Amino acid sequence: MTTEIHGNPGKTPLYREVAAKIDRMIRQGSYLPGERLPSVRELSRRLQVGINTVSQAYAILEDSRVIETRPQSGHYVRNGHPKAESRSDASRTKPELTVNSVTLGRTHMEIIRSLKDERLIPLGLGSPSVDLLPVAKLNRMLAAQLRRSPSVCVSYAASNGLEPLRAQIAKRSLDYGCTLSPDQIVITSGCVEAVTLALQATCRPGDTVVVESPVYYTFLNSVQWMGLKVLEIPSSAQEGMNLDVLRYAIRQHPIHACLLISNFGNPVGGLMPDQKKRELVRLLSKHEIPLIEDDVYGDLGFGRARPPVFKAHDEKGLVLLCSSFSKTLAPGYRVGWIVPGRFQERVEGLKSLLNIATATPTQLAVAEFLAGGGYDRHLRAARRALQHRMTEVRKCVMRYFPSGTRCTRPEGGYLLWIELPEQADAFRLYEDALREEIGVAPGVLFSTSDSFKNCLRLNCSFWSDRIERAVRTLGRFAAAQTRS
Amino acid sequence: MTTEIHGNPGKTPLYREVAAKIDRMIRQGSYLPGERLPSVRELSRRLQVGINTVSQAYAILEDSRVIETRPQSGHYVRNGHPKAESRSDASRTKPELTVNSVTLGRTHMEIIRSLKDERLIPLGLGSPSVDLLPVAKLNRMLAAQLRRSPSVCVSYAASNGLEPLRAQIAKRSLDYGCTLSPDQIVITSGCVEAVTLALQATCRPGDTVVVESPVYYTFLNSVQWMGLKVLEIPSSAQEGMNLDVLRYAIRQHPIHACLLISNFGNPVGGLMPDQKKRELVRLLSKHEIPLIEDDVYGDLGFGRARPPVFKAHDEKGLVLLCSSFSKTLAPGYRVGWIVPGRFQERVEGLKSLLNIATATPTQLAVAEFLAGGGYDRHLRAARRALQHRMTEVRKCVMRYFPSGTRCTRPEGGYLLWIELPEQADAFRLYEDALREEIGVAPGVLFSTSDSFKNCLRLNCSFWSDRIERAVRTLGRFAAAQTRS
Incomplete structure (x- = not known):
């Protein structure tokens, strides 16, 4: 499975064996x-x-940053140790690269539609639980704007968005490792629109876009709609997109853009180390390939520092940074943004053609919230809650799913990626679950190939006894499949 | 017109037709x-x-147990029903037509951008004066929604829009000559987005779209962006698109869609007689050509009856009716809609890919306003004011512009189309005016040819001494050109 800790079985000293056991327990959750x-x-x-053997084992694990010792208290699993995770990654999936036209069938669209059904237990949803959003405060701020600037509220905003909102986003960009000015930002109706504009600004029908595998299904849909082709590059929770494979792909195929999620991606919730982000930007820049990054989960990390964006390493204006407030404030407000780099004029033109501008009142409200609504305080609370809920759902998965099941250990966001034993069929599981009014997103949504047939994505932002029962039911269905 | 309640088309008395319409509205929910x-x-x-006709219609429906009368209260829907509908009608030819790839230059985009400058006297704007909008009331209704449904406001709406809003639009469709059900409507972020979706649902890059000439410049931009070609068909204020020329064009070229403004169009403010609308729909239907109609000015007619839409004559689901509340309630709310006919599934899919859904709070506010905000009363006042202002601006044009100037006499909306004497150059006039901080839209924006070099579009929704002085200045510039 891994590294030093396990060593060579033949000659392993006892304390290493013990360390390997603990390590395995941690990996398995x-x-x-x-x-x-x-x-x-x-x-x-x-x-x-x-x-003594145990002490030595703990010492090794501490050295390896898997655990930490707290004086007077004991030994604890560290938060977010990269090794303490399962992997669904390149080391396993041997890359055989094909450029695919995307032709998603009706089933694909039907699954996506089915998951929005409000009667379902929302483990299949893509959006976070409303109870984590600052609903009352945000709505109050919107109401205040309506009173304060009545005419502004009913009038068109500029196509690139309201200046006060762009100014607030620019201020926050320091946290992402950037130093943006308000003029570099274009406001959009959510992040999906930002990505659509970015694809339209950089590609023409027939072009090839590199994406991660597994990939957020809406990206596949957008690519299909625009008549683009995709080339899926294996991606792991620990390391993000495999750079060796990407390098190989660039040599083999003409690539017109790269589209990925920066941090705590959908579906695997991974976090690419910053050094690798820099490397990826360099690699693409060298070949003049635009990078479209979607950083919609970036504010939801469990760690102390907000992870940087790829844009932070952009020297040539080739990175198009897209994000929104749909995961942290209000999906229904439809307020997102893009920093299009050298494609700015084109993106602004396209935005104004598409729908003239984003709705004014919700822009004003988000600007006001960022300026004085305690966004950071809100984020801290939301992250804590998400981490707790993620932990609980993971525990349930470990407890109720059949042995051989592996799952990611995201360091942010709320999406958990589960790999069932090889023989399991997640689409069947999705169908069984649907009959019990439980929504889950089956792996088939996340690729043009059938590489993730035995995988599932769970939304962990909801937590209750009902969710626990639902996860147990899923585990039961999965176990039934793996037994047969 | 239709069936049992409806009887034989040839001899249907009017009250039966009315009864049939109500019946259809009820069937459709x-x-x-x-x-x-x-x-x-x-x-x-x-x-x-x-x-009397309405009373008789209600009497029939009551006899048929479709509705019931409650004394001192009114007429109410009883219980469910089955059944359906149908419709039809007439035809003439010849000129020289070219299919053009649209390649609008930088100047074109710069003019459009320049007209949005808030320091300019707004004769060049496309949107109506804010003082004609029910600002305070609408904002109050939005604020009330925020208090009443806080969680709904921050949550995603369905991709096709909120049901209460679709229900209100469906109810009003009687006024347009349609009997729409809420399920046939998809909410969009304004009418421009509706038109974009309609073009995307019906055309592929390289296809040819028929438009009016002169044509609303945003249509040209959209067509260019999508890699479509245009074929401009002459259009007059009295008669709309010339059907003989259209017929000829269809024989000469493969046409993939027809895009036009239904009523009080931009820029010529024309109103096609209903009989001709029927004829046009028939002609296109015969050739299976989708008709995309933009009816964004339809509620702003000066006459007693709200003019019908092309959709009213649609038998094959080939008409895609697009509209919004940007001209009558709030451009900044970005709430529009489309009735995509047989392209509905595709339009809904595209909408959800584009930006998932339209913002929720503004949808709720518009629904509320339509349900109980006195939209009709508001429209009556707005129309009266627009008609007055239009008359004043026209008077000024007549007084101050050089002889040989002609201008349209719109029966609705707020856009006036001015044709200067042949030798005048409206682009030069635009430049002269800009130096005096007056915005006007020069004819060059409204065609891929140079047919309208001597034309101007004026927004008449603003009226003040300042506007009068501006029109006088424009007249002076025009006179100087025609003298030289």
Whole structure:
């Protein structure tokens, strides 16, 4: 499975074996980030090994940044250790690259539509639970704008958006590793529109776009609609898009754009190390390939620092940074934005042709919230809640799903990617679940190939006994499949 | 017109036709069981028929157990029904037509951008004066929605839009000569987005679209962006698009869609007689050519009856009716809609890909305004004011412009189309005016040819001494050109 910790079985000293066992437990989710591990004494008893052996094992794990020791308290699983995760990645999927025209069938669209059904238990949804949004405050701020600037509210905003909103976004860009000015930003009706504009500004029908695999299904739909082709590059939760494969692909095929999610991506929730982000931007820049990045989950990391965007490494204006407030404030407000770099004039023109401008009142409200609504405080609370809920759903998955199931350990966002044992069929699971009024997003949505037939995406932003029961039901269905 | 209730088309008395319309609205769910129907007086006004006719129609429906009369209260829908409908009619030819790829230069875009400058006297704008909009009331209604349905406001609307809004639009469709059901309507972020979706649903790059000449410049931009070609058909204020030329064009060229403004069009403010509308729909239908109609000015007629839409004559689902509330309620709310006919599934899919859905709060506010905000009363006042201002601006043009100047006499809307003497150059006039901080839209914007070099479009929805002085200045510039 991995590295030093496991070593060579033949000659492994006992403490390494113990360390490997603990490590495995952590990977499997038996001990979750932040959770306390058994005391040295207890483990010594349970594993029937000496106290020194256990101490040495814990020391190795600490050195490897898998666990941490808290004085007077014990040993704890570290938050977000990259190794402490399952992988659905390039090391496994041997790349065989094909450029595909996207022709998604009716089933694909029907699955997507079905998941929006409000009667379903929302494990299949793409949007976060409303209880995590600052509903009352945001609506109050919108109401205040209506009173304060009545005529402005009913009038067209500029096509590139209201200046006060662009100014607030520019201010926050320091957190992403950028130093944007308001003039570089164009407001859109959500992030999906931003991505659509970016694709339209950079590609023409027949062009090839590189995406991650698995890939957010809306990207596949957009690409299909625009008559583009895709080339899927394997992506892992730890490392993001595999750069070696990307390099190989660029040599083999003409590539016209690269489209990916920057942080805590949909569906695998991964976080590419910043050094690799820089490398990816360099690689694409060298070949003059525009990079369209969707950073809609970037504000929802569980760690202390807000992860940077690819745009932070953009020297040539080739990165088009897209985002929105749909995951953190209000999906229904439809307020997103794009920093189109050298494609700015084209994006602004397209936006004004598409729908003239984004709605004015909701732009005003978001600007006001960013300026004085405690956005950061709100984010801290939302992240804490998300991390907690993610942990709970993961625990349930570990408890109720058949052995051999692996799942990601996202360091942000609210989407969990589950890999069932090879023989399982997630589409059948989706159908079984639907009959029980449980929504889940089956792996088939996330690729033009059938590489993820045994995978599922779960939305973990909801948490209740009902969710726990639903996960248990899913586990039961999965187990039934793997037994047969 | 139709069936049992409707009888034999040839001999149908008017009250039966009216009964058939109401019956259809009820079948389609525009009026639900238990819901109150419009009063006899109101329906008489909306359908432009006598009070007796409506009373007789209601009597038939009551006899058929479709509705019931509650003393002192009005007429109400009883319970469900089956059944359907149909319709039809007439024809003439010859000129020289070219199919053009649209390649609008930088100047074109710069003119359009320049006209949005808020410092200019707004004779060049496309949107109506804010003082004609029910700003305070509409904003109050939005604020009330925020209080009443806080979670709904921040959540995604369905891709096809909120049901209460679609229901209100469906109810009003009687006024346009249609009997729409809420399910046939898709909400969009304004009418321009509706038209974009309609073009995308009906055409592929390289296809040819028939438009009026002169044509609303945004249509040319959209067509260019989508890689379509245009074929301009002469259009007059009195008669709309020339059907003989259209017939000839269809014989000469493969045509993939026809795009026009239904009523009080931009720029010539014309109104095609209903008989000709029917004829045009028939002609296109015969050749299976989709008709995209933009009816955004339809509610702003100065006459007593609201003019019907082309959709009213659509038998094959080939008409895509687009409109919005940007000219009558609030451009900044970005609430429009489309009735895509047989292209509905495709339009709904495209809308959800484009930006998932239209913003929720503004949809709720418009629905509320239509349901109980006195939209009709508001429209009556707005039309009166527009007619007055239009008359004043026309008077000024007549007084101050050089002899040989001609201008349209629109029966609705607020756009005046001025034809200067042959030798005048409206682009030079635009430039002269800009230096005096006066905006005017020069004819060059409205065609791919140079047929309208000596024409201007003026927005008459603003009226003040300042406007009068501006028109006088324009007249002076025009006179100087025609003297030289």
